[in-house]
Amino acid sequence: MSPDPARGAWAIVVAAGRGSRFGGELPKQYVEVAGRPLLGHALDAVLSHPGVRGAVVVLAEGDRHWPGWERLHDKPLLACTGGDSRAGSVLAGLLALPHEVRADEFVLVHDAARPNLRHADLTALLERGRADPVGAILAAPVRDTLKRAGDDGGIDGTEPRERLWRALTPQLFRRLQLTRALEAAREAGVEVTDEAMAMERQGMRPLLVEGDEDNFKITTASDLARFEFILARRQAEGDGA
Numbered sequence: 001m002s003p004d005p006a007r008g009a010w011a012i013v014v015a016a017g018r019g020s021r022f023g024g025e026l027p028k029q030y031v032e033v034a035g036r037p038l039l040g041h042a043l044d045a046v047l048s049h050p051g052v053r054g055a056v057v058v059l060a061e062g063d064r065h066w067p068g069w070e071r072l073h074d075k076p077l078l079a080c081t082g083g084d085s086r087a088g089s090v091l092a093g094l095l096a097l098p099h100e101v102r103a104d105e106f107v108l109v110h111d112a113a114r115p116n117l118r119h120a121d122l123t124a125l126l127e128r129g130r131a132d133p134v135g136a137i138l139a140a141p142v143r144d145t146l147k148r149a150g151d152d153g154g155i156d157g158t159e160p161r162e163r164l165w166r167a168l169t170p171q172l173f174r175r176l177q178l179t180r181a182l183e184a185a186r187e188a189g190v191e192v193t194d195e196a197m198a199m200e201r202q203g204m205r206p207l208l209v210e211g212d213e214d215n216f217k218i219t220t221a222s223d224l225a226r227f228e229f230i231l232a233r234r235q236a237e238g239d240g241a
């Protein structure tokens with residue numbers, strides 16, 4: 001039976017990272033912007049979309065900060081514990097999906113550290129990804145000139161940027177195929193940094209769907225300042241989505 005888009009997709013939101021590059025006592029996913037933790041913003045962005053019917057949030061072991069939300073935007077929100085790597089956390093989320101999510105159904109994987117996802121991008125990903133035999137990811141074309149560095153920090157050369165894209169999230173793949181691809185990478189001892197990489201290792205070619213540059217990952221304090229600025233501007237303009 002082929003997946004029914006009208007049912008909406010389940011999403012996995014991974015929030016089990018340490019945030020070591022961000023620093024600070026509080027894990028970055030719990031840092032508040034406009035009175036809401038980054039994780040809350042990321043969950044809102046996903047669960048407020050009409051094409052999403054529920055989510056699993058993946059938390060770090062012993063997370064003391066999780067507010068215990070069980071529903072958001074009137075949709076179910078399940079929680080589970082993640083792993084030492086992002087890929088391990090995604091696998092934990094896949095296992096924690098309810099049984100009603102069929103093996104061939106497309107599921108979304110999103111970073112809690114990307115709180116600024118727009119509905120329009122998620123709509124495009126769902127529509128185009130479901131039409132693809134493998135699935136799709138949001139991504140942004142590389143816009144800067146690329147330099148290859150030597151060991152001494154000098155420039156060895158300029159690399160062509162044509163056809164290079166930066167991987168964003170959400171990423172959309174079928175539940176069982178993604179589970180198998182992540183398990184295969186783990187068994188081979190390969191650390192995959194996104195879901196598409198696991199699928200590529202299986203010989204598959206996921207589709208790139210261009211997404212907004214503003215769907216950036218909060219990695220350092222300057223990323224947080226950028227998100228604060230964007231949110232303040234959007235709230236001043238009265239635009240919630």
Ligand SMILES: Nc1ccn([C@@H]2O[C@H](COP(=O)(O)OP(=O)(O)OP(=O)(O)O)[C@@H](O)[C@H]2O)c(=O)n1
Nearest residue numbers: 014015016017018019020021084085089112113
């Ligand atoms: N073991 C891990 C590592 C990462 N993540 C999640 O994957 C997303 C992207 O991770 P990133 O921000 O790059 O990694 P962190 O571990 O959070 O930060 P750092 O690498 O700076 O320690 C984040 O939402 C993070 O919580 C996760 O669920 N489990």
Ligand SMILES: C[C@](O)(CO)[C@H](O)COP(=O)(O)O
Nearest residue numbers: 111167168169193194195217
């Ligand atoms: C999936 C991802 O967001 C792709 O950009 C991922 O979290 C990458 O993590 P990294 O630390 O930037 O490799």
